[in-house]
Amino acid sequence: MAEQTEKITTGGAAIRLDAVRFDYGDMAMRFDLAIAASSIAAIIGPSGAGKSTVLNLIAGFEAPLSGRVLIGDADVTHVEPSRRPVSMVFQDNNLFAHLDVAANVGLGRRPGLRLDAADRQAVHDAIAKVGLAGKETRKPAALSGGERQRVAIARALVRNRPVLLLDEAFASLGPALRHEMLDLVGQLQKDTGMTVVMVTHHPDDALRLPSTLFFLENGHVAASGPAGELLSAKGPSLLRKYLGSQELSL
């Protein structure tokens, strides 16, 4: 797996869900969507619409009943999660509580944690890049919520995969911290050119970064387009209905 990682050069990969059917309980879902390489996509919609399911399908935690999942040019529909060119950051439980920061990041490099000098250098650089230099030996319990998510992002960096999925990764953080994390993601995306797909409860997250918006409803994509347009007063009526009188803070 590690060899495979090295082959992938930094940069983004396009993502396509091609007539993907999936059902969860009694809800039938069908997804058709295309995300351009090196772009930022934001997925919003009411809870239960299937936002996280889309990410789980891309990451390989769920298998579609039919249809294809494509990342780059490759059909990954039947590829297991660790072999997909994808890193995912969850809302919580991103870290192993009994391992320190460096080990948690190092696992992204070698799943057996047998790190050589180059690996250790990469881990060190990634930790510095997310602003956690000096905290390598801390256990997750000694970190704040924002710092934990930074560790998870550092791990995504050392994994060096062209797609980063954020599953409400910053939902439990306060507004200021959330914006800070979004800015960090935006900066890293600019540096690496990776494709970022984020699921969020906050429509203004989509506006903070130059993103394509996908609005999900009842298990399908109900609207998509540049976030700025869709979220404006001229956007489609179903989106205005979802947003209600919510003020968007830019």
Added chain:
Amino acid sequence: MIAIRSFRPWVGACALAFLAALAGGALLSLASEALRGGTEGFAAFDSYLWRVARFTLVQALLSMLLAVAFAIPLARALHEHPAFPGRALILRLFALPLALPALVAVLGITSIYGRNGLLAFAFSSLGMDTIPNIYGLPGILLAHVFFNLPLATRLVLASLDSIPSDYWKLAAQLGMGGWARFSLIEWPVIRRNLSGIAGLIFMLCITSFTIVLTLGGGPRATTLEVAIYQSLHFDFDIARAVSLTLLQLGLTIAVLLLLGLTGKPADEGFSLQTTTRRFERPGRAAQCVNTAIILLGLLFVGLPMGGTVVSGLGADLARLMSESIVWRAIATSIVLGAAAALLSLALSLSLVIAREYQQSRRRTVSPGLFERSLDLGASLIMVVPPIVIGAGWFILSRHAINPFSLAPVMVIGVNAAMAVPFAFRILRPAWDTAASRHNRLCLQLGITGWDRLRLIDWPALRLPMGVAFAFAMALSLGDLGTIALFGNDSIQTLPFLLLQRMGSYRTQDAAGLALILGVLCLLLMFAADRGAASLARQDNARDG
């Protein structure tokens, strides 16, 4: 999930097969024996049998009622006084009878309530000539309450602790009196859990063996378990043993079905108590009553334990320890106990791992048949009393070999199976939590196989495994049922030797041996308790 072939369901299936073979083999052997005997086997359903069955039920019912009736005020008192001096210690003491060998407890109880006990001494120094006689129903009830009052208290206390703290704030604000608090807040919660608690105790008393063997005896105070043992060991009356076993099995299954109808059995009461803060100030009178209740409960549980220590120290320990037979018994007990605990751990872990794997793979809401069997298998083994398993294999094996040569295998196998329900409940939450935190992450990072075991699962499982091992070993150390059937001169465990010395009226030796056995078990329980405590701390601190 993207399917990766996993060995996990197979491991669980193997564990399940072992349990099924152990219990099923015994039952099959008994069934075939019953059929072969033709009418002779069923002719054994005579009035003696019914009397034994009736006594089994009556003593269990009375033990249950007494234990629960005393547990409720005791748990209330403990709950109302979170700052009662030594409260944590009392609760810790109340956890001990769970793993205290029944023989040790019997000797402790005799040292207090027996003919030469503390009570008799108190009576005679007061000039009364009442000589307490604890053999028969009173002794059995005393011992059963001694074992089950602490358990019931902890369980009732746990249900009281589940009351949201806002209720207590509200009660204090509204100025509710003691009765209003009981009937409006406490009783509804207790009642919800009561059928489970009472059912568990009834089940434990109906299958109780050692206590009835030593304190009961005689045709008037014999339970089915003891009658099975006697008919196999002394009379070698297979037909009678078979009919007794069938009756016993029918009884336990009926109780379990009834339990299933009335409510889920409560937790095993092994978890550490959390304390709820209470906001109202109890009046002086209530405080006195509560203090008295707690002290009485403490005396009732603590005195026999103290009695074991005092009379054990009174024995000629130096001579006992110079007997090679004692050392051999200690070594045998430890080896068999450790082996049983290891096997129990392996079985339970297999069930836990396979169950979680099945659960994580299903998309439907309700679990499939296999997943449910993995869950049930762990507790269903309780239906088949160890003496029944022992009896079945004893009868089956006598055709092929000398059944006594099976002793080590049977002791390890049966004790391991009996500890599975407890080990399963200790391991399952730890494994399930770890799995729910780590599964997706490991899948994504490609941490599998040995790497996953070494880096992820073992650190999370080390402590609960230690706790389960210590607990399972303590249970196995104290077991008398299987070894009483299979034990002989070539293989003797501590409880077996203890029973022999009691049988030959070498009371001092018995007391000394009881002290040794008790200390061994308590050391293990202490280790398990410490482990469980740091497990709870870890759980609170962990937030990755």
